[in-house]
Amino acid sequence: xxxxxxxxxxxxxxxxxRYALVLLxxxxxxxxxxxxxxxxxxxxxxxxxxxxxxLRGWLFxxxxxxxxxxxxxxxxxxxxxxxxxxxxxxxxxxNQADRIQLREVTAAIQELPDPQxxxxxxxxxxxxxxxxxADITGVPIGTVMSRLSRAREKVRAASWGETRESGRRxx
Amino acid sequence: xxxxxxxxxxxxIQALVDGRLDPGRRAEIEAWLSGNPDEAARxxxxxxxxxxxxxxxxxxxxxxxxxxxxxxxxxxxARSPVWRVAAMVALIAVGAAGGWFANEAVGPGExxxxxxxxxxxxxxQMYAREVRHAVEVPASDEAHLVAWLSKRLNAPLRAPNxxxxxxxxxxxxxxxxxxxxxxxxxxxxxxxxxxLTLYVEQNLAGGETAFRFTEYDDVSAFxxxxxxxxxxxxxxxxxxxxxxxxxxxxxxLNP
Numbered sequence: 001x002x003x004x005x006x007x008x009x010x011x012x013x014x015x016x017x018r019y020a021l022v023l024l025x026x027x028x029x030x031x032x033x034x035x036x037x038x039x040x041x042x043x044x045x046x047x048x049x050x051x052x053x054x055l056r057g058w059l060f061x062x063x064x065x066x067x068x069x070x071x072x073x074x075x076x077x078x079x080x081x082x083x084x085x086x087x088x089x090x091x092x093x094x095n096q097a098d099r100i101q102l103r104e105v106t107a108a109i110q111e112l113p114d115p116q117x118x119x120x121x122x123x124x125x126x127x128x129x130x131x132x133x134a135d136i137t138g139v140p141i142g143t144v145m146s147r148l149s150r151a152r153e154k155v156r157a158a159s160w161g162e163t164r165e166s167g168r169r170x171x
Numbered sequence: 172x173x174x175x176x177x178x179x180x181x182x183x184i185q186a187l188v189d190g191r192l193d194p195g196r197r198a199e200i201e202a203w204l205s206g207n208p209d210e211a212a213r214x215x216x217x218x219x220x221x222x223x224x225x226x227x228x229x230x231x232x233x234x235x236x237x238x239x240x241x242x243x244x245x246x247x248x249a250r251s252p253v254w255r256v257a258a259m260v261a262l263i264a265v266g267a268a269g270g271w272f273a274n275e276a277v278g279p280g281e282x283x284x285x286x287x288x289x290x291x292x293x294x295x296q297m298y299a300r301e302v303r304h305a306v307e308v309p310a311s312d313e314a315h316l317v318a319w320l321s322k323r324l325n326a327p328l329r330a331p332n333x334x335x336x337x338x339x340x341x342x343x344x345x346x347x348x349x350x351x352x353x354x355x356x357x358x359x360x361x362x363x364x365x366x367l368t369l370y371v372e373q374n375l376a377g378g379e380t381a382f383r384f385t386e387y388d389d390v391s392a393f394x395x396x397x398x399x400x401x402x403x404x405x406x407x408x409x410x411x412x413x414x415x416x417x418x419x420x421x422x423x424l425n426p
Contacts, residue, residue, distance in 0.1 A: 010240075124220075
Protein backbone atom coordinates (compact mmCIF):
# COMPACT_ATOMS: atom_id res chain seq x y z
CA UNK A 1 0.00 0.00 0.00
CA UNK A 2 1.29 3.42 -0.89
CA UNK A 3 1.81 5.45 2.22
CA UNK A 4 0.84 9.10 2.27
CA UNK A 5 3.45 11.76 2.87
CA UNK A 6 2.25 12.55 6.37
CA UNK A 7 2.14 8.90 7.30
CA UNK A 8 5.77 8.64 6.31
CA UNK A 9 6.69 11.76 8.24
CA UNK A 10 4.60 10.79 11.24
CA UNK A 11 6.75 7.80 12.16
CA UNK A 12 9.63 10.18 12.88
CA UNK A 13 7.72 12.47 15.26
CA UNK A 14 8.85 10.63 18.43
CA UNK A 15 12.55 11.04 17.73
CA UNK A 16 12.16 14.61 16.42
CA UNK A 17 10.40 15.50 19.67
CA ARG A 18 13.09 13.87 21.74
CA TYR A 19 15.87 15.69 19.94
CA ALA A 20 14.04 19.02 20.14
CA LEU A 21 13.35 18.55 23.84
CA VAL A 22 16.98 17.89 24.73
CA LEU A 23 18.16 20.63 22.37
CA LEU A 24 15.85 23.15 24.06
CA UNK A 25 16.92 21.99 27.50
CA UNK A 26 13.62 20.39 28.40
CA UNK A 27 11.43 23.35 27.55
CA UNK A 28 8.59 21.20 26.31
CA UNK A 29 6.26 23.83 24.77
CA UNK A 30 9.14 25.35 22.77
CA UNK A 31 10.35 21.92 21.73
CA UNK A 32 6.92 20.96 20.41
CA UNK A 33 6.63 24.29 18.59
CA UNK A 34 9.94 23.54 16.93
CA UNK A 35 8.78 20.08 15.87
CA UNK A 36 5.52 21.47 14.55
CA UNK A 37 7.36 24.11 12.50
CA UNK A 38 9.58 21.36 11.17
CA UNK A 39 6.63 19.16 10.19
CA UNK A 40 4.77 22.01 8.53
CA UNK A 41 7.84 23.00 6.58
CA UNK A 42 8.43 19.40 5.54
CA UNK A 43 4.84 19.02 4.33
CA UNK A 44 4.92 22.28 2.40
CA UNK A 45 8.21 21.30 0.75
CA UNK A 46 7.35 17.67 0.24
CA UNK A 47 8.14 17.92 -3.47
CA UNK A 48 11.75 18.75 -2.54
CA UNK A 49 12.36 15.45 -0.85
CA UNK A 50 14.19 13.20 -3.28
CA UNK A 51 13.06 9.60 -3.15
CA UNK A 52 14.29 7.13 -2.29
CA UNK A 53 16.12 9.20 0.23
CA UNK A 54 16.83 9.40 3.89
CA LEU A 55 13.58 10.92 5.11
CA ARG A 56 14.63 10.94 8.75
CA GLY A 57 17.84 12.77 7.88
CA TRP A 58 15.94 15.27 5.77
CA LEU A 59 13.51 15.99 8.63
CA PHE A 60 16.36 16.46 11.10
CA UNK A 61 18.06 18.80 8.65
CA UNK A 62 14.91 20.93 8.47
CA UNK A 63 14.61 20.94 12.26
CA UNK A 64 18.28 21.79 12.65
CA UNK A 65 18.01 24.73 10.27
CA UNK A 66 14.92 26.14 11.98
CA UNK A 67 16.65 25.81 15.33
CA UNK A 68 19.86 27.46 14.18
CA UNK A 69 18.16 30.24 12.24
CA UNK A 70 15.17 31.06 14.38
CA UNK A 71 14.97 29.39 17.73
CA UNK A 72 18.47 29.47 19.17
CA UNK A 73 18.73 33.17 18.46
CA UNK A 74 15.37 33.96 20.04
CA UNK A 75 15.59 31.78 23.12
CA UNK A 76 17.18 33.32 26.11
CA UNK A 77 18.59 30.26 27.71
CA UNK A 78 16.12 28.99 30.31
CA UNK A 79 17.16 27.63 33.63
CA UNK A 80 17.94 23.98 33.43
CA UNK A 81 14.99 21.98 34.67
CA UNK A 82 15.71 19.85 37.68
CA UNK A 83 16.53 16.75 35.72
CA UNK A 84 15.47 14.29 38.35
CA UNK A 85 11.87 15.46 38.02
CA UNK A 86 11.93 14.91 34.34
CA UNK A 87 13.49 11.60 33.53
CA UNK A 88 12.40 8.40 35.18
CA UNK A 89 15.83 6.83 34.73
CA UNK A 90 17.36 9.46 36.98
CA UNK A 91 15.16 8.55 39.91
CA UNK A 92 16.67 5.07 40.06
CA UNK A 93 19.38 4.97 42.70
CA UNK A 94 22.71 4.73 40.94
CA ASN A 95 23.91 1.20 40.59
CA GLN A 96 27.45 1.03 41.77
CA ALA A 97 28.28 -1.58 39.18
CA ASP A 98 27.37 0.57 36.20
CA ARG A 99 29.32 3.54 37.61
CA ILE A 100 27.46 5.97 35.40
CA GLN A 101 27.08 9.37 36.90
CA LEU A 102 23.90 10.18 35.06
CA ARG A 103 23.38 13.58 36.61
CA GLU A 104 26.89 14.78 35.96
CA VAL A 105 26.86 13.51 32.40
CA THR A 106 23.55 15.07 31.43
CA ALA A 107 24.36 18.34 33.17
CA ALA A 108 27.69 18.47 31.34
CA ILE A 109 26.00 17.80 28.01
CA GLN A 110 23.67 20.73 28.58
CA GLU A 111 26.68 22.98 29.22
CA LEU A 112 28.27 22.21 25.85
CA PRO A 113 28.30 24.81 23.07
CA ASP A 114 25.42 24.17 20.66
CA PRO A 115 27.43 22.71 17.74
CA GLN A 116 29.16 20.16 19.99
CA UNK A 117 25.94 19.30 21.79
CA UNK A 118 24.06 18.81 18.51
CA UNK A 119 26.79 16.60 17.10
CA UNK A 120 27.01 14.42 20.21
CA UNK A 121 23.22 14.02 20.40
CA UNK A 122 22.76 13.28 16.70
CA UNK A 123 25.43 10.59 16.79
CA UNK A 124 24.73 8.94 20.14
CA UNK A 125 21.08 9.64 20.95
CA UNK A 126 19.73 9.51 17.40
CA UNK A 127 22.23 7.07 15.93
CA UNK A 128 22.98 9.05 12.79
CA UNK A 129 26.14 8.13 10.88
CA UNK A 130 28.98 10.65 10.78
CA UNK A 131 28.10 11.39 7.14
CA UNK A 132 24.45 11.97 7.96
CA UNK A 133 25.41 14.17 10.90
CA ALA A 134 27.63 16.20 8.57
CA ASP A 135 24.71 16.63 6.16
CA ILE A 136 22.27 17.61 8.91
CA THR A 137 24.56 20.18 10.51
CA GLY A 138 25.91 21.38 7.16
CA VAL A 139 29.61 20.93 7.94
CA PRO A 140 32.40 18.67 6.61
CA ILE A 141 32.82 15.28 8.26
CA GLY A 142 36.16 16.37 9.73
CA THR A 143 34.31 19.03 11.68
CA VAL A 144 31.82 16.44 12.91
CA MET A 145 34.67 14.28 14.20
CA SER A 146 36.44 17.11 15.98
CA ARG A 147 33.20 18.39 17.53
CA LEU A 148 32.39 14.88 18.70
CA SER A 149 35.80 14.43 20.26
CA ARG A 150 35.75 17.81 21.98
CA ALA A 151 32.19 17.30 23.23
CA ARG A 152 33.06 13.95 24.75
CA GLU A 153 36.24 15.22 26.37
CA LYS A 154 34.38 18.07 28.03
CA VAL A 155 31.64 15.79 29.32
CA ARG A 156 34.26 13.32 30.52
CA ALA A 157 36.26 15.96 32.32
CA ALA A 158 33.14 17.35 33.97
CA SER A 159 31.84 13.93 35.00
CA TRP A 160 34.92 12.01 35.99
CA GLY A 161 37.75 14.49 36.19
CA GLU A 162 37.67 15.25 39.91
CA THR A 163 36.95 11.80 41.18
CA ARG A 164 39.66 10.35 39.01
CA GLU A 165 42.25 12.83 40.18
CA SER A 166 41.46 12.21 43.81
CA GLY A 167 41.39 8.46 43.21
CA ARG A 168 37.78 8.04 44.21
CA ARG A 169 36.50 6.79 40.92
CA UNK A 170 34.19 3.86 41.50
CA UNK A 171 35.09 0.85 39.44
CA UNK B 172 57.72 -4.38 14.25
CA UNK B 173 54.91 -4.83 11.78
CA UNK B 174 52.90 -7.06 14.16
CA UNK B 175 52.41 -4.24 16.64
CA UNK B 176 49.04 -2.60 16.06
CA UNK B 177 49.19 0.89 14.70
CA UNK B 178 48.34 3.56 17.28
CA UNK B 179 44.69 4.53 16.77
CA UNK B 180 43.82 8.04 15.65
CA UNK B 181 41.36 10.13 17.65
CA UNK B 182 38.76 9.59 14.90
CA UNK B 183 39.20 5.86 15.28
CA ILE B 184 38.73 6.10 19.04
CA GLN B 185 35.45 7.94 18.45
CA ALA B 186 34.35 5.31 15.91
CA LEU B 187 35.30 2.56 18.37
CA VAL B 188 33.13 4.15 21.05
CA ASP B 189 30.25 4.41 18.56
CA GLY B 190 30.69 0.81 17.41
CA ARG B 191 31.41 1.95 13.87
CA LEU B 192 34.77 0.36 13.16
CA ASP B 193 35.18 -2.66 10.96
CA PRO B 194 35.78 -5.79 13.07
CA GLY B 195 39.42 -6.18 11.98
CA ARG B 196 40.53 -2.72 13.01
CA ARG B 197 38.38 -2.90 16.10
CA ALA B 198 40.22 -6.02 17.26
CA GLU B 199 43.58 -4.32 16.61
CA ILE B 200 42.61 -1.31 18.64
CA GLU B 201 41.19 -3.42 21.47
CA ALA B 202 44.56 -5.23 21.56
CA TRP B 203 46.40 -1.91 21.61
CA LEU B 204 44.18 -0.68 24.45
CA SER B 205 44.99 -3.71 26.56
CA GLY B 206 48.56 -2.43 26.70
CA ASN B 207 47.52 1.19 27.29
CA PRO B 208 45.43 1.29 30.46
CA ASP B 209 45.07 5.09 30.56
CA GLU B 210 43.64 5.18 27.10
CA ALA B 211 41.48 2.13 27.84
CA ALA B 212 40.07 3.93 30.88
CA ARG B 213 39.29 6.94 28.73
CA UNK B 214 37.45 4.75 26.19
CA UNK B 215 35.45 3.14 29.01
CA UNK B 216 34.38 6.58 30.22
CA UNK B 217 33.46 7.68 26.71
CA UNK B 218 31.30 4.57 26.41
CA UNK B 219 29.70 5.36 29.76
CA UNK B 220 28.70 8.75 28.35
CA UNK B 221 26.87 7.01 25.51
CA UNK B 222 25.17 4.64 27.95
CA UNK B 223 24.07 7.57 30.08
CA UNK B 224 22.61 9.32 27.04
CA UNK B 225 20.79 6.16 26.05
CA UNK B 226 19.45 5.58 29.55
CA UNK B 227 18.35 9.12 30.28
CA UNK B 228 17.19 10.32 26.88
CA UNK B 229 16.19 7.03 25.25
CA UNK B 230 12.76 6.82 26.95
CA UNK B 231 11.93 10.35 25.77
CA UNK B 232 10.90 8.98 22.38
CA UNK B 233 8.23 6.87 24.06
CA UNK B 234 6.11 9.77 25.24
CA UNK B 235 2.55 9.84 23.84
CA UNK B 236 2.28 12.11 20.80
CA UNK B 237 0.09 15.15 21.46
CA UNK B 238 -2.95 15.46 19.21
CA UNK B 239 -1.68 18.77 17.81
CA UNK B 240 0.67 16.89 15.51
CA UNK B 241 -2.20 15.04 13.88
CA UNK B 242 -3.45 18.35 12.53
CA UNK B 243 -0.29 18.93 10.55
CA UNK B 244 -1.39 16.22 8.15
CA UNK B 245 -4.93 17.52 7.83
CA UNK B 246 -4.61 19.75 4.71
CA UNK B 247 -3.05 16.91 2.74
CA UNK B 248 -5.89 14.69 3.87
CA ALA B 249 -8.53 17.00 2.48
CA ARG B 250 -6.92 17.03 -0.93
CA SER B 251 -6.57 13.35 -1.52
CA PRO B 252 -9.21 10.63 -1.26
CA VAL B 253 -6.44 8.08 -0.84
CA TRP B 254 -5.41 9.97 2.23
CA ARG B 255 -8.91 9.85 3.65
CA VAL B 256 -8.89 6.07 3.57
CA ALA B 257 -5.40 5.99 5.03
CA ALA B 258 -6.48 8.38 7.77
CA MET B 259 -9.42 6.17 8.69
CA VAL B 260 -7.15 3.17 8.89
CA ALA B 261 -4.77 5.17 11.04
CA LEU B 262 -7.63 6.27 13.26
CA ILE B 263 -8.74 2.69 13.76
CA ALA B 264 -5.17 1.69 14.50
CA VAL B 265 -4.87 4.48 17.04
CA GLY B 266 -8.13 3.39 18.64
CA ALA B 267 -6.98 -0.19 18.79
CA ALA B 268 -3.69 0.85 20.28
CA GLY B 269 -5.53 2.25 23.23
CA GLY B 270 -7.35 5.45 22.35
CA TRP B 271 -4.57 7.81 23.32
CA PHE B 272 -6.43 10.49 21.46
CA ALA B 273 -9.64 9.24 22.95
CA ASN B 274 -11.10 12.67 23.67
CA GLU B 275 -10.97 13.61 20.04
CA ALA B 276 -10.91 10.52 17.95
CA VAL B 277 -12.65 7.63 19.61
CA GLY B 278 -16.24 7.69 20.75
CA PRO B 279 -17.78 5.82 23.66
CA GLY B 280 -18.20 2.64 21.59
CA GLU B 281 -14.63 1.51 22.06
CA UNK B 282 -13.40 -1.30 19.87
CA UNK B 283 -13.66 -4.42 22.06
CA UNK B 284 -10.14 -5.34 20.99
CA UNK B 285 -8.72 -2.03 22.18
CA UNK B 286 -8.14 -3.23 25.72
CA UNK B 287 -6.11 -6.17 24.44
CA UNK B 288 -3.70 -3.99 22.49
CA UNK B 289 -3.68 -1.32 25.18
CA UNK B 290 -2.77 -3.75 27.93
CA UNK B 291 -0.06 -5.25 25.79
CA UNK B 292 1.47 -1.93 24.77
CA UNK B 293 1.41 -0.61 28.34
CA UNK B 294 3.10 -3.76 29.58
CA UNK B 295 5.71 -3.53 26.86
CA GLN B 296 6.49 0.09 27.61
CA MET B 297 6.64 -0.61 31.31
CA TYR B 298 9.01 -3.56 31.25
CA ALA B 299 10.94 -3.61 27.95
CA ARG B 300 13.09 -0.73 29.16
CA GLU B 301 13.84 -2.32 32.51
CA VAL B 302 17.43 -3.40 32.75
CA ARG B 303 17.55 -5.29 36.01
CA HIS B 304 13.93 -6.26 36.61
CA ALA B 305 12.70 -6.93 33.10
CA VAL B 306 11.18 -10.26 34.03
CA GLU B 307 9.73 -11.94 37.08
CA VAL B 308 10.95 -15.43 36.20
CA PRO B 309 14.10 -15.78 34.05
CA ALA B 310 14.39 -18.02 31.01
CA SER B 311 16.70 -20.31 32.99
CA ASP B 312 13.53 -21.37 34.79
CA GLU B 313 11.45 -21.66 31.63
CA ALA B 314 9.57 -24.88 32.54
CA HIS B 315 8.39 -23.36 35.79
CA LEU B 316 7.53 -20.06 34.10
CA VAL B 317 5.36 -21.72 31.46
CA ALA B 318 3.67 -24.07 33.93
CA TRP B 319 2.91 -21.23 36.31
CA LEU B 320 1.52 -18.89 33.66
CA SER B 321 -0.52 -21.71 32.06
CA LYS B 322 -2.11 -22.41 35.42
CA ARG B 323 -2.96 -18.75 36.02
CA LEU B 324 -4.39 -18.25 32.52
CA ASN B 325 -6.09 -21.63 32.67
CA ALA B 326 -4.82 -22.57 29.20
CA PRO B 327 -1.74 -24.33 27.84
CA LEU B 328 0.83 -21.61 27.16
CA ARG B 329 4.10 -21.96 25.32
CA ALA B 330 7.06 -19.64 25.20
CA PRO B 331 7.84 -19.69 21.48
CA ASN B 332 11.46 -20.26 20.56
CA UNK B 333 12.59 -17.29 18.47
CA UNK B 334 16.30 -18.15 18.49
CA UNK B 335 16.09 -18.68 14.73
CA UNK B 336 14.99 -15.06 14.35
CA UNK B 337 17.81 -13.81 16.53
CA UNK B 338 15.79 -13.28 19.72
CA UNK B 339 16.43 -15.24 22.86
CA UNK B 340 13.91 -15.64 25.65
CA UNK B 341 14.72 -13.43 28.64
CA UNK B 342 11.86 -14.69 30.77
CA UNK B 343 8.33 -13.68 31.60
CA UNK B 344 5.87 -12.31 34.10
CA UNK B 345 2.25 -12.36 35.18
CA UNK B 346 0.20 -9.20 34.66
CA UNK B 347 -3.36 -8.07 35.21
CA UNK B 348 -5.22 -7.85 31.89
CA UNK B 349 -7.64 -4.92 31.58
CA UNK B 350 -10.73 -7.07 31.46
CA UNK B 351 -9.63 -10.61 30.85
CA UNK B 352 -8.26 -11.70 34.21
CA UNK B 353 -4.56 -12.51 34.34
CA UNK B 354 -2.24 -12.00 31.39
CA UNK B 355 1.25 -13.23 30.61
CA UNK B 356 4.22 -11.46 29.09
CA UNK B 357 7.20 -13.22 27.55
CA UNK B 358 10.20 -11.07 26.83
CA UNK B 359 12.81 -11.64 24.14
CA UNK B 360 16.05 -9.86 23.46
CA UNK B 361 18.22 -9.58 20.36
CA UNK B 362 22.01 -9.45 20.42
CA UNK B 363 21.71 -5.68 19.98
CA UNK B 364 19.70 -5.40 23.20
CA UNK B 365 16.52 -4.65 21.29
CA UNK B 366 13.52 -6.20 23.00
CA LEU B 367 10.36 -7.84 21.87
CA THR B 368 7.43 -8.89 24.06
CA LEU B 369 4.69 -11.42 23.50
CA TYR B 370 1.61 -10.61 25.53
CA VAL B 371 -0.97 -13.33 26.07
CA GLU B 372 -4.40 -13.10 27.59
CA GLN B 373 -7.51 -15.26 27.61
CA ASN B 374 -9.63 -14.95 24.50
CA LEU B 375 -12.83 -14.36 26.43
CA ALA B 376 -14.71 -12.81 23.52
CA GLY B 377 -13.87 -15.88 21.44
CA GLY B 378 -13.30 -16.09 17.72
CA GLU B 379 -10.16 -16.24 15.68
CA THR B 380 -8.56 -13.48 13.67
CA ALA B 381 -5.85 -12.90 11.13
CA PHE B 382 -2.85 -10.84 12.13
CA ARG B 383 -3.85 -7.29 12.86
CA PHE B 384 -1.32 -4.52 12.86
CA THR B 385 -1.28 -1.45 15.05
CA GLU B 386 1.29 1.23 15.80
CA TYR B 387 1.74 3.49 18.71
CA ASP B 388 4.55 6.02 18.96
CA ASP B 389 7.64 4.01 18.06
CA VAL B 390 6.15 0.69 19.07
CA SER B 391 4.47 -1.61 16.58
CA ALA B 392 2.27 -4.57 17.37
CA PHE B 393 0.62 -7.50 15.66
CA UNK B 394 -2.24 -9.13 17.48
CA UNK B 395 -4.29 -12.21 16.76
CA UNK B 396 -6.70 -14.55 18.47
CA UNK B 397 -6.32 -18.27 18.35
CA UNK B 398 -8.53 -20.66 20.32
CA UNK B 399 -8.50 -19.97 24.07
CA UNK B 400 -5.84 -17.26 23.87
CA UNK B 401 -5.26 -13.84 22.35
CA UNK B 402 -1.72 -12.75 21.50
CA UNK B 403 0.02 -9.43 20.93
CA UNK B 404 3.59 -9.30 19.67
CA UNK B 405 5.21 -5.91 20.25
CA UNK B 406 8.49 -4.44 19.21
CA UNK B 407 10.16 -1.50 17.60
CA UNK B 408 11.01 -1.23 13.99
CA UNK B 409 9.50 -1.92 10.65
CA UNK B 410 6.16 -3.51 10.09
CA UNK B 411 7.57 -6.14 7.72
CA UNK B 412 10.22 -7.22 10.19
CA UNK B 413 7.65 -7.54 12.95
CA UNK B 414 5.31 -9.47 10.63
CA UNK B 415 8.10 -12.00 10.00
CA UNK B 416 8.50 -12.36 13.75
CA UNK B 417 4.73 -12.67 14.25
CA UNK B 418 4.60 -15.45 11.67
CA UNK B 419 7.52 -17.24 13.32
CA UNK B 420 5.78 -16.89 16.69
CA UNK B 421 2.53 -18.24 15.29
CA UNK B 422 4.34 -21.23 13.80
CA UNK B 423 6.06 -21.94 17.06
CA LEU B 424 2.72 -21.84 18.82
CA ASN B 425 1.08 -24.09 16.21
CA PRO B 426 3.77 -26.61 15.27
